[in-house]
Every structure is written in C-alpha cells, then in structure tokens.
Amino acid sequence: MSERSDIDALIELMARLPGLGPRSARRAVLHMIRKRGLILNPLSELMATVAATARECLNCGNIGTSDICAICADERRSNGILCVVEDVADLWAMERAGVFKGRYHVLGGTLSALDNIGPEELGLPRLRDRVPSEEITEVILALNATIDGQTTAHYIADLLEGQVTLTSLAQGVPIGGELDYLDDGTITAALNARKAI
Amino acid sequence: MSERSDIDALIELMARLPGLGPRSARRAVLHMIRKRGLILNPLSELMATVAATARECLNCGNIGTSDICAICADERRSNGILCVVEDVADLWAMERAGVFKGRYHVLGGTLSALDNIGPEELGLPRLRDRVPSEEITEVILALNATIDGQTTAHYIADLLEGQVTLTSLAQGVPIGGELDYLDDGTITAALNARKAI
Incomplete structure (x- = not known):
C-alpha cells in the first residue's frame, strides 16, 4: 500500500509522541483527516509557526x-x-x-x-x-x-x-485528597507540619 | 502571557485529538518543541501533505x-x-x-x-x-x-x-485470551461453536 505511505508516516510519527501509541495515533490521524479544516490544517500551520519561533528564554529557561x-x-x-x-x-x-x-x-x-x-x-x-x-x-x-x-x-x-x-513548597495532604489513598510519607509529613485551627 | 499564545493554541488543538487531554497535549507539545528537527518539523510537513492529498476512495470508502x-x-x-x-x-x-x-x-x-x-x-x-x-x-x-x-x-x-x-466473522475465544476474563456472551458463543479436535 505505497499509496497510503504519507498517512502511514504521519501515524508513525504521531505514535512517537509521549502518551500516544500506535493505536491512539491511528485514531488521532483518522480524526484529523475527517476534521481537515478544523484540526489538520490549523495544526500543521501552528506546528510550523511554533517550530520556527519557539525558543528557550536565555534568562530563565522557560x-x-x-x-x-x-x-x-x-x-x-x-x-x-x-x-x-x-x-x-x-x-x-x-x-x-x-x-x-x-x-x-x-x-x-x-x-x-x-x-x-x-x-x-x-x-x-x-x-x-x-x-x-x-x-x-x-x-x-x-x-x-x-x-x-x-x-x-x-x-x-x-x-x-x-x-x-x-x-x-509545603508538604501535606492535597486539597480534596483522602487519607486512605495517601502514602505513608505524605501522612507523616502532614502530621509533623500540623497547624492549630 | 500573550507571548506563548501560539504554543497555547497548539496545546489546545492537540488536546482535541481523541486519546489526548490537556495534560498529555502539554507533554506532547513540550516533547515536540524539544525534538523540533525530528518530530515537530516533519509532523507539520506531513500534516500539510496529508491534508492536501488524503481522500476517500470513491469505490470502497477507504x-x-x-x-x-x-x-x-x-x-x-x-x-x-x-x-x-x-x-x-x-x-x-x-x-x-x-x-x-x-x-x-x-x-x-x-x-x-x-x-x-x-x-x-x-x-x-x-x-x-x-x-x-x-x-x-x-x-x-x-x-x-x-x-x-x-x-x-x-x-x-x-x-x-x-x-x-x-x-x-467467527465468534469465540480470542487467541491468548483467558476464560476468566471473558464475558458470558463470548463464552456462550465459543461453546456453541465448539469444534472437534
């Protein structure tokens, strides 16, 4: 299927992004092709812009x-x-x-x-x-x-x-966190740094 | 942070792909920016090519x-x-x-x-x-x-x-599948379609 090679190459490249595997890359590419005007074209243009302009701040590294x-x-x-x-x-x-x-x-x-x-x-x-x-x-x-x-x-x-x-940064129980799901180290840190109400 | 708007727009668009959320889109975009020559540039070019050339087969819909x-x-x-x-x-x-x-x-x-x-x-x-x-x-x-x-x-x-x-297509136990993890319907189908060894 040499005909599909660009699409295959796109899938392969997408699959190398963190959080995507071959299956989700295929789904993403099909989705992009279907939403060409809404996603594929703007994505391609934005990537070109970002590739040309993104750089590390010389002062802080952002x-x-x-x-x-x-x-x-x-x-x-x-x-x-x-x-x-x-x-x-x-x-x-x-x-x-x-x-x-x-x-x-x-x-x-x-x-x-x-x-x-x-x-x-x-x-x-x-x-x-x-x-x-x-x-x-x-x-x-x-x-x-x-x-x-x-x-x-x-x-x-x-x-x-x-x-x-x-x-x-202070260590302790995350907002909305449940004690039952916290590791021992976090509970110890939260207990040691306990505050008067 | 108007300066980062292209990067933000890219993250937002990536987050709309199936299988990606805001967090994984951010990770993917950071990864792409760091691997500009290997991923971001070729990805942008491939997307432009695919956007321009991909079409449905008039005969079968592929x-x-x-x-x-x-x-x-x-x-x-x-x-x-x-x-x-x-x-x-x-x-x-x-x-x-x-x-x-x-x-x-x-x-x-x-x-x-x-x-x-x-x-x-x-x-x-x-x-x-x-x-x-x-x-x-x-x-x-x-x-x-x-x-x-x-x-x-x-x-x-x-x-x-x-x-x-x-x-x-035949229905039955997937290759490598374990009975314990199969749903009742699949087991029933596999049993009804059992074959002589």
Whole structure:
C-alpha cells in the first residue's frame, strides 16, 4: 500500500509522541483527516509557526517565542522571589495555579552522576549570577521529591547559603485528597507540619 | 502571557485529538518543541501533505491519496470476496492481519434511526451495485457486535439475499485470551461453536 505511505508516516510519527501509541495515533490521524479544516490544517500551520519561533528564554529557561520570555520581561514580576523548577511543565503548572507572582529558573533536569549531568549542564552558575543581578531575596526550591530532585535542592541550598532566604513548597495532604489513598510519607509529613485551627 | 499564545493554541488543538487531554497535549507539545528537527518539523510537513492529498476512495470508502484506493486498484484483489466494515480503522485492522485478499466496503457508520442515518447515508445502494459489477460471490459482514452493527448486518443480508453467499466473522475465544476474563456472551458463543479436535 505505497499509496497510503504519507498517512502511514504521519501515524508513525504521531505514535512517537509521549502518551500516544500506535493505536491512539491511528485514531488521532483518522480524526484529523475527517476534521481537515478544523484540526489538520490549523495544526500543521501552528506546528510550523511554533517550530520556527519557539525558543528557550536565555534568562530563565522557560519556552516562549522570544529570547527573553514574557515572565522575565515583565517588570511587575521582579519582586525578589525566584522559584526554581526542574522542567518547563512544572513552570506551566505553577502559572496555571496563578498565585506565584515572581520569576522562575528552569533547570531542565536534576543533578545526576549516572547521566553525567553536573552543575554546568543545569545552568547553576547562571542561577547564582541571577541572585545579585535581579536582587533576589528568596529562592523557592520547587523540585520534585525524588532522590535526584532532593540532591539538586541540597546542592542549590549550599550554593546560595547566606545570600538569600531558601524555602521549599509545603508538604501535606492535597486539597480534596483522602487519607486512605495517601502514602505513608505524605501522612507523616502532614502530621509533623500540623497547624492549630 | 500573550507571548506563548501560539504554543497555547497548539496545546489546545492537540488536546482535541481523541486519546489526548490537556495534560498529555502539554507533554506532547513540550516533547515536540524539544525534538523540533525530528518530530515537530516533519509532523507539520506531513500534516500539510496529508491534508492536501488524503481522500476517500470513491469505490470502497477507504482513505488513501487517490480517487481509487490501492486496494480497489489492485486487480489481484478482485477475487469475488467483499468484506463490509463499519470504519476505516476496521479496514486497517484487517489489513494488518494480512490474511484477507479481497476488497472492502467501508460503511462509515451503522444504520441508526436516532441519528437519522439511513441506507443512503451508508452507501448501501453503492454496495448493491458493486456485487454484479465486480462479480462478487461472497460478502463477509465484519460489523461490530453492537445493536446498531447487527441491525445493519441484518439489513445488508436482506438487501443481498440470493445474490451472494453471506458470511460473518467467527465468534469465540480470542487467541491468548483467558476464560476468566471473558464475558458470558463470548463464552456462550465459543461453546456453541465448539469444534472437534
């Protein structure tokens, strides 16, 4: 079926996206072909635009469409608080919550001796430079609670000690969470950090 | 964050594909941006090509890149056997099995009084015309075991009665299936159609 090769190639490529397998890629492609004007054409154009314009912010590592992202360019967000996250997806999650009004620093990973990722690869020297140049007074370490994430948090804490206030996100019961479904570590953390009502 | 609007629009559009939600669309878009040369650019180009070339086969309803699909154009597949399926995805599944050597007829749905889908909408008159013109001797009704699917199968059986041999796919235990996980209907069907070893 050489005739279908473009469609097959599209399915194969779609199947390489995270969260899609061959079956869901086939369904997605059939859906796109049927909704050509609504989905396939605009998707193709948007992808071309994004491929041409998306870039990492030179300051914080966020993904945007200019060398300095909207958050770093926004003077109102220069409030002296810097939130360090592992990944752009984490930054987006924080932004969706809409409560943090400072700036970010995206590491793009964690320190990992196994994968040969050291402080330079994560841009930690740049993080240290940002503290005086942007008059940072507080650094929130919003790293994942994995071993690598916590190792990285400790390294950054050592790096910036004495220059800024270091904080981390509170640990406890998620809003709407049921005790029965929580792991022991979370319950322990929530109990240790219990508050007076 | 007006700066990120193209990326946001891309995420929104991706989230409308079947099998993807907002979260997986975000992950997919981040992945695409990081693998720009490997995924995002070729994906955009392939989508444009497919949008421009994909069409339904005028004969059988399969999706290909010409007015008559590769299967209908292939003389070796004119063996007098026609397999009727509901959807292009079903045709693709049959082709992956690679065992059927005849041609297909894609209905694009099932008869449904509720949704106002009658014989004309499903191209059933065209199916009837194909039987003499392509010298069909056997029609395999490979429709889903839903109520609408079976209603449609009965309608087609009435339509073609006396002109061709009508068959349906065998029902029974799937290869590798475990009895414990099968529904009662499948076990009943497999038992009723039991074979001598």
